Amino acid sequence: MKIVNLKDLPSCIETVAWWHYNEWGALYPESDLRDFREDMEASLLADVIPQTWVLSGGGRVWGSVSILKEDLPNYPKLSPWLANVYVEPSKRGHGYGQQLVKVAMGYAEQQNLGPLFLYTPDQVSFYEKLGWSTFSDGIHHGKKIFLMSI
Numbered sequence: 001m002k003i004v005n006l007k008d009l010p011s012c013i014e015t016v017a018w019w020h021y022n023e024w025g026a027l028y029p030e031s032d033l034r035d036f037r038e039d040m041e042a043s044l045l046a047d048v049i050p051q052t053w054v055l056s057g058g059g060r061v062w063g064s065v066s067i068l069k070e071d072l073p074n075y076p077k078l079s080p081w082l083a084n085v086y087v088e089p090s091k092r093g094h095g096y097g098q099q100l101v102k103v104a105m106g107y108a109e110q111q112n113l114g115p116l117f118l119y120t121p122d123q124v125s126f127y128e129k130l131g132w133s134t135f136s137d138g139i140h141h142g143k144k145i146f147l148m149s150i
Contacts, residue, residue: 001057001096003103006043009054012061013040016054019064019086027121027141039068048111049080053103055087055096063087065100067108072119072140075147080108082118101130105150119145 006013017037025031043052043066055063064086071081082104087097108116120127124134124146136147 001055001062003053003055003100006040006052006054006064009056009061010044012054012056013037013044015061016040016052016064016084016086019088020084023086027143029141049113051104051107052084053100055091055100062091063096063100065104067104067113067116071117072147074138074140075117078117078147080113080116082108082116085123097126098130101127105130115149117147117149119147121145124148 006016014037017033017040020039021033021036025036028035039050040052043050050066050068052064052066054061064084065082066084068081068083069079070076071083072078082101085097085101087100105116118127118132119140121143127148130150132148132150134146134148138145138147
């Protein structure tokens with residue numbers, strides 16, 4: 001397994017967009033699959049942000065992570081955001097999610113992007129193990145979320 005920038009594997013955009021839409025579409029009810037695909041395509045064109053990385057191996061992709069300029073419309077002053085942390089269910093529990101997050105965090109540090117932000121409805125302990133801290137909570141489209149930073 002290796003982690004590569006989406007720019008190096010653009011053929012997987014459909015798969016990655018489908019994962020993100022399936023996993024988080026309810027948190028973005030105004031968006032459809034096409035919007036998620038366009039978000040991935042934006043990663044192919046950007047110099048710094050947005051960026052997306054994928055976990056690949058055996059001729060297919062297994063996970064993703066992104067750094068985005070914006071993620072929650074109610075928090076426009078917070079930027080950049082860690083987002084799209086996803087690992088195929090059959091590959092979970094092997095540390096791939098942590099590896100993906102560490103790649104994105106390393107990139108943010110290398111690019112001097114300042115503090116990173118994220119929100120999660122249910123993975124606070126996962127991110128705490130990687131050094132993230134919760135600084136607020138709220139409701140997003142009827143679901144409780146936790147805002148974190150590092």
